[in-house]
Amino acid sequence: xxxxxxxxxxxxxxxxxxxxxxxxxxxxxxxxxxxxxxxxxxxxxxxxxxxxxxxxxxxxxxxxxxxxxxxxxxxxxxxxxxxxxxxxxxxxxxxxxxxxxxxxxxxxxxxxxxxxxxxxxxxxxxxxxxxxxxxxxxxxxxxxxxxxxxxxxxxxxxxxxxxxxxxxxxxxxxxxxxxxxxxxxxxxxxxxxxxxxxxxxxxxxxxxxxxxxxxxxxxxxxxxxxxxxxxxxxxxxxxxxxxxxxxxxxxxxxxxxxxxxxxxxxxxxxxxxxxxxxxxxxxxxxxxxxxxxxxxxxxxxxxxxxxxxxxxxxxxxxxxxxxxxxxxxxxxxxxxxxxxxxxxxxxxxxxxxxxxxxxxxxxxxxxxxxxxxxxxxxxxxxxxxxxxxxxxxxxxxxxxxxxxxxxxxxxxxxxxxxxxxxxxxxxxxxxxxxxxxxxxxxxxxxxxxxxxxxxxxxxxxxxxxxxxxxxxxxxxxxxxxxxxxxxxxxxxxxxxxxxxxxxxxxxxxxxxxxxxxxxxxxxxxxxxxxxxxxxxxxxxxxxxxxxxxxxxxxxxxxxxxxxxxxxxxxxxxxxxxxxxxxxxxxxxxxxxxxxxxxxxxxxxxxxxxxxxxxxxxxxxxxxxxxxxxxxxxxxxxxxxxxxxxxxxxxxxxxxxxxxxxxxxxxxxxxxxxxxxxxxxxxxxxxxxxxxxxxxxxxxxxxxxxxxxxxx
Amino acid sequence: xxxxxxxxxxxxxxxxxxxxxxxxxxxxxxxxxxxxxxxxxxxxxxxxxxxxxxxxxxxxxxxxxxxxxxxxxxxxxxxxxxxxxxxxxxxxxxxxxxx
Numbered sequence: 001x002x003x004x005x006x007x008x009x010x011x012x013x014x015x016x017x018x019x020x021x022x023x024x025x026x027x028x029x030x031x032x033x034x035x036x037x038x039x040x041x042x043x044x045x046x047x048x049x050x051x052x053x054x055x056x057x058x059x060x061x062x063x064x065x066x067x068x069x070x071x072x073x074x075x076x077x078x079x080x081x082x083x084x085x086x087x088x089x090x091x092x093x094x095x096x097x098x099x100x101x102x103x104x105x106x107x108x109x110x111x112x113x114x115x116x117x118x119x120x121x122x123x124x125x126x127x128x129x130x131x132x133x134x135x136x137x138x139x140x141x142x143x144x145x146x147x148x149x150x151x152x153x154x155x156x157x158x159x160x161x162x163x164x165x166x167x168x169x170x171x172x173x174x175x176x177x178x179x180x181x182x183x184x185x186x187x188x189x190x191x192x193x194x195x196x197x198x199x200x201x202x203x204x205x206x207x208x209x210x211x212x213x214x215x216x217x218x219x220x221x222x223x224x225x226x227x228x229x230x231x232x233x234x235x236x237x238x239x240x241x242x243x244x245x246x247x248x249x250x251x252x253x254x255x256x257x258x259x260x261x262x263x264x265x266x267x268x269x270x271x272x273x274x275x276x277x278x279x280x281x282x283x284x285x286x287x288x289x290x291x292x293x294x295x296x297x298x299x300x301x302x303x304x305x306x307x308x309x310x311x312x313x314x315x316x317x318x319x320x321x322x323x324x325x326x327x328x329x330x331x332x333x334x335x336x337x338x339x340x341x342x343x344x345x346x347x348x349x350x351x352x353x354x355x356x357x358x359x360x361x362x363x364x365x366x367x368x369x370x371x372x373x374x375x376x377x378x379x380x381x382x383x384x385x386x387x388x389x390x391x392x393x394x395x396x397x398x399x400x401x402x403x404x405x406x407x408x409x410x411x412x413x414x415x416x417x418x419x420x421x422x423x424x425x426x427x428x429x430x431x432x433x434x435x436x437x438x439x440x441x442x443x444x445x446x447x448x449x450x451x452x453x454x455x456x457x458x459x460x461x462x463x464x465x466x467x468x469x470x471x472x473x474x475x476x477x478x479x480x481x482x483x484x485x486x487x488x489x490x491x492x493x494x495x496x497x498x499x500x501x502x503x504x505x506x507x508x509x510x511x512x513x514x515x516x517x518x519x520x521x522x523x524x525x526x527x528x529x530x531x532x533x534x535x536x537x538x539x540x541x542x543x544x545x546x547x548x549x550x551x552x553x554x555x556x557x558x559x560x561x562x563x564x565x566x567x568x569x570x571x572x573x574x575x576x577x578x579x580x581x582x583x584x585x586x587x588x589x590x591x592x593x594x595x596x597x598x599x600x601x602x603x604x605x606x607x608x609x610x611x612x613x614x615x616x617x618x619x620x621x622x623x624x625x626x627x628x629x630x631x632x633x634x635x636x637x638x639x640x641x642x643x644x645x646x647x648x649x650x651x652x653x654x655x656x657x658x659x660x661x662x663x664x665x666x667x668x669x670x671x672x673x674x675x676x677x678x679x680x681x682x683x684x685x686x687x688x689x690x691x692x693x694x695x696x697x698x699x700x701x702x703x704x705x706x707x708x709x710x711x
Numbered sequence: 712x713x714x715x716x717x718x719x720x721x722x723x724x725x726x727x728x729x730x731x732x733x734x735x736x737x738x739x740x741x742x743x744x745x746x747x748x749x750x751x752x753x754x755x756x757x758x759x760x761x762x763x764x765x766x767x768x769x770x771x772x773x774x775x776x777x778x779x780x781x782x783x784x785x786x787x788x789x790x791x792x793x794x795x796x797x798x799x800x801x802x803x804x805x806x807x808x809x810x
Contacts, residue, residue, distance in 0.1 A: 685806030688741075692733055 001047045002055070002114040005132045008048070008142055009181035011041045012149075016174040023167035028157075034170040035153045038177060042146035045139075052139045053538060057109040063548035108545055111136065111538075115187055115252075126247040133187030133251065136539035137320060137389060141184035144396045145310050147520075149177040151513035152305040155404055158509035159301055159411060169209060173305070176202035180310050184317060188249035189238045192318070196234070196282070199311045200227055206306060207298040219297035226291035226610075230281015234318075237274030241325065244271060255324030255543040265328070272329025275322060276339060283315030285377055286347040289370045290606050293354075296362040296416075300407030303362060308369050308403050309396035316376040320389050323380070327547045332383045335466025341381025345473040347374025350604065352480035356487065357600045359419040361406045364488045368443065369399055371477060375458060382470050384461020385549045386528070386536045391454035393535075394524045398442040398451055401517035405436035408510050409492060412503035418491035421499035425492060428503045431511045433493050435518040440489050442521040444482035445566040447559070453525030456562045464552040479565040486573025494578070530554030717758035724751035738790040738800040742783060749779045 015037030023030025117131025132138075153173060160169055176199055183195025201224075208220030238249070244267045245254045257263055279285065284292035295307050306312070319326055319340065330338040351370035358364045372395050379388030406416070412429060415421035426433040442449035445456070455478060462470040497503070505511065528535035530553070540549070575581040602608065682693075724747050731744025753772040760768020794800050 683809055685809035686803065687805065687808055688733055688802060690808070695729060695733070 001044060002051050002134050003116055005044075005048060005114070005134045005138075005142070005185055006116070008041045008044050008146070009178050009185060011037045011044075012174045012178035012181065016171050016178060019167060019171040019174060023171060029170075030167040031153070031157050031170050034174050035150070035157065037174065038146060038150045038153050041177070041181070042143075042150045045142040045146040048134065049139050049143050052111065052134070052136060055111045057111050057537075059110050059112040059542065060107050061110055061542050061545040062107040063545060108540075110540060110542065110545065113252075113541065117187055120190075124247075126242075128190060128249060129188060130191055131187045132185040134185065135541045137317075137541060138184050140389070140393055140535075140539055141317060142181060144393050145177065145180050145184065148305055148309040148396055148400045148517075149173070149180075151400070151404070151516060152301045155304075155407065155510055155513045156299070156301045158507050159407055160299060165209065169206070169299070172202050172205045172209075173302075176206070176306060176311070180314070183314060187251060189241065189251060189254070189322075190249045192251070192321070193234065193238060196278075196314060196318075197231070199306070199314060200224065200231070200282075203227075203295070203306050203311055206302040207295045209299055209302070210297075213297075216297040219291075219294040223291040223295045226288050227281040230278045230288055233274045233277020233281070235278075237271050237276075237278065240267065240271040240274060241322075244268070251321060252542075255322060256546075258322075258324035258328045259543065259546050261328075263328075268325060268329040270329075272326050273339065275318065275325065276343070279315035279318055279377065280343060281315075282318075283312050283373045283377065284347075284370045285315070285343050285374060286350055287606060289347060289351060290603065290610065292370050293358075293363050293366040296360070296366050300362065300403060300410060303366070304400045304403030304407065307366065309400040312369065312373055313376065313392050313396065316373065316380065316388065316392050319377065319380045320385060320392075323385060324543045324547060326380070327383075330381070332381065333465075333548065335383075337467070337469065338381055341378050341467060341470050344374045344376070344378030344381050345470050347371065348378060348473055348477040349374075349480070352477050352484065354600055354603060355480075355484040357597065359491075360416045361409065361418045361422070361488060361492060362403070362416050364418075364484060365399070365402050365406060368402075368481065368484065371481065372399065372443070375455070375474070375477065378470055378474070379458040379461060382458075382462045382467040383465040383549055384458055385544050386540060387454060387457030387461050389539055390528050390535055391458060394442070394450035394454045394521075397517055397520040397524050398439045398449075401435060401439040401514060401521055402443065404510070404514055404517065405432055405439060408432040408506045408514060409436075409503075411506050411510065413499045413501075415499060418488065419498075422492045422497075423495040423499075424497040425503060426494065428497070429493075429505045431505055432514060435511075435514040436493070437489060438518045438521055440485040444485050444570060445478050445562060446482075446570075447563050448525065450521050450523070450525035452563060452566075453528060456559050457528070459562050460552050460555055460558050461550075463555075463558060465550055475561060475565050478562060479569040482566040482569025483573045486570045487577065490573065490577040714758060714762050717754055721751040721754040721758070724748075724754070736801050736803055738793065738802050739787075741802060742786045742790065745786070746779060746783065749775055 015033050018033050019030040023033065026032060113133055113135035115131060115133050117129040120128045120130040122128070153170070156169070156173065160166055163169060179195045179198030179202060181195070182198065183192050186192040186195060204220050204224040207223050208217045211217040211220070241254050242249055244263050245257045248254065258268055281288045292307055292312065296303055298307070326340060327333060330340055332338060332340070348371050351367045351374060355364050355367035355371065358367065372391070376388045376391050376395070379385075379391060409422065409425060409429065409432060410416050412425070412432075413421050438449070442451040445452045447453075455474070459471055459474045459478075462468075462474055526532075536551070572582075599605075728744045728747030728749075728751060731747065732741055735741055735744065753775055756768040756772045756775070758768070760766065760772075790800055793805060797804065
């Protein structure tokens with residue numbers, strides 16, 4: 001199955017085509033095809049996972065120990081240039097660290113990735129191949145994507161029941177799943193880009209699913225344009241790496257060359273920085289995170305699948321996949337501070353703060369997602385590769401769960417507003433409440449749920465790899481996460497019901513996916529518990545081990561701190577909401593607090609900056625210039641072409657057609673007529689005259705024969 | 712005996728035949744002129760056969776005589792029919808061979 005992994009993305013593609021063409025004629029409106037195809041894909045992905053685990057670990061990889069020793073100066077200097085302003089107090093040259101790392105990196109055995117490729121096209125020296133590169137990371141991603149996609153499909157059959165574009169909705173979901181699977185199985189950056197953009201367009205379609213409302217279509221456009229801004233960087237980055245690595249799109253080769261030290265560091269830094277722009281756009285990192293909260297205008301299952309569990313982690317996946325480039329480009333191994341970690345860390349804090357003032361339950365979760373994506377990017381930035389990928393997987397489970405839970409709630413109360421229409425729902429919706437609580441606790445990082453293990457590893461990586469600032473950021477982020485989730489749970493499920501009507505528990509198509517995801521949220525963390533660390537053994541690939549990503553043993557102190565801040569956050573929320581302690585109505589009494597609240601309400605002014613500052617300043621002059629250009633240049637050219645064409649046509653009509661062609665045709669007719677007039681004189685009907693012609697001809701031909709043969 | 716005596720005779724007969732075909736108005740005489748042409752050819756064939764000591768010339772002459780007999784039969788039949796229809800065998804009056 002690992003050889004034939006291309007089947008897994010092929011199934012949703014097939015399903016998309018079938019739903020589009022036949023969906024409306026089917027009794028269930030096409031969802032049977034979508035659910036069926038994704039279910040098969042999920043089974044196949046499960047088979048892949050089992051086969052991967054059973055695959056013998058026979059590839060020996062040794063950490064490239066001389067990497068720091070070989071070119072430490074150039075690497076650190078260039079890094080210092082990149083983040084010069086922030087670099088001062090982290091000189092990354094302590095020899096002791098490197099010796100310790102070298103001692104840690106014995107040769108390790110990993111499973112050899114399964115690569116299968118065909119030539120896509122040849123162009124000059126470059127032979128572009130399409131194919132699948134299946135390793136632990138790809139297998140894990142396939143498993144997560146197909147699982148969440150399947151559950152979201154099932155959830156949608158009930159949630160979207162009776163929607164006017166039900167069939168198209170499922171077609172788009174299928175295409176999205178296909179795009180994500182194409183991306184995670186890609187063995188070259190070009191194919192990765194195809195999957196990436198496929199997801200982008202599906203995201204656009206699904207956010208704007210109810211496009212009749214102006215807000216929804218605006219949100220779709222905003223999401224599309226904002227991610228596209230980042231995608232420009234991605235495209236440039238791919239081009240840079242293509243030429244840097246000797247005209248190849250092959251990811252394994254690019255990584256190997258990036259780590260091999262053959263490429264100039266400036267080139268790698270440029271490539272990695274350009275790719276990082278793509279990551280910032282797609283994974284909603286500061287400062288391009290503004291589209292993700294607005295993307296909540298789409299149907300809730302879409303938010304769960306695309307804007308929490310899968311598409312938005314594409315950027316994180318990109319960093320994890322091209323880790324060699326980022327590792328060398330940003331000198332991640334040297335500690336201190338770097339652009340990746342900085343962006344991730346900033347995102348963790350600013351998004352977590354924004355989550356506190358939202359009254360829309362989905363927006364709370366959206367900002368939480370932004371914040372958690374920041375966590376993942378930060379993890380990759382501080383060199384904790386496995387922790388970042390692991391957090392990606394666990395986050396997919398519990399954030400998918402939380403979004404679907406929010407969908408279940410809104411299905412019952414017909415609103416997303418926690419303050420106006422929710423409250424006290426734990427009695428009305430016990431299953432939703434329990435699963436939502438599990439998801440919240442997992443997100444808050446309470447042991448032994450999934451979120452605790454992955455978050456703990458990130459914190460451990462930050463503290464051990466020489467990134468103390470990001471340890472603090474991570475702990476602060478964990479406390480904030482716990483607190484805003486407590487607020488969210490309180491407003492939704494506790495207190496008195498503030499909405500209208502009588503909410504009921506949702507049907508099984510909605511609650512069963514919740515329960516499945518709740519189960520995963522509880523146990524998913526156990527695949528990488530200290531002592532076992534199976535997840536690390538399965539997923540860490542040649543690039544990661546060659547780079548020499550450090551492994552650290554479990555630290556009880558970090559674990560204690562990590563869960564303590566979570567508990568503190570929850571306790572603070574409990575005290576504030578349940579016990580009514582703390583500074584209520586502070587914003588009405590204190591000037592600075594009010595200012596802070598205003599800043600959060602304005603979302604740090606970024607939206608205003610983008611719409612008025614960037615878009616406004618661009619669209620006025622550019623639109624005028626374009627209008628002028630249109631009127632003067634384009635119209636001139638068009639009119640000129642018209643006049644010239646008319647003149648030419650007149651000339652052609654008068655001379656060529658009337659005189660030339662018609663003359664030829666008439667001439668042929670008259671020639672035939674005149675010829676006939678002459679020839680008819682010869683046809684007298686007298687047999688002796690005919691005989692005369694006959695003999696005359698014989699004489700002429702005979703004479704010619706004699707003349708030419710004897711002469 | 713020289714070959715050229717036979718060839719001169721044959722050429723003379725051929726020319727008389729061609730003149731008859733082109734110039735005479737009487738259909739029967741035209742047919743007879745055709746016979747002259749054919750017999751001129753026969754003389755040539757036999758003479759060349761003798762000259763080359765081959766019997767093939769005489770064989771071809773016999774073929775030509777046989778075909779000529781058949782041709783005269785058809786030709787006379789046509790002339791008789793023309794006579795029956797027009798009470799004349801003047802070929803200048805017959806111009807039915809216009810396409």
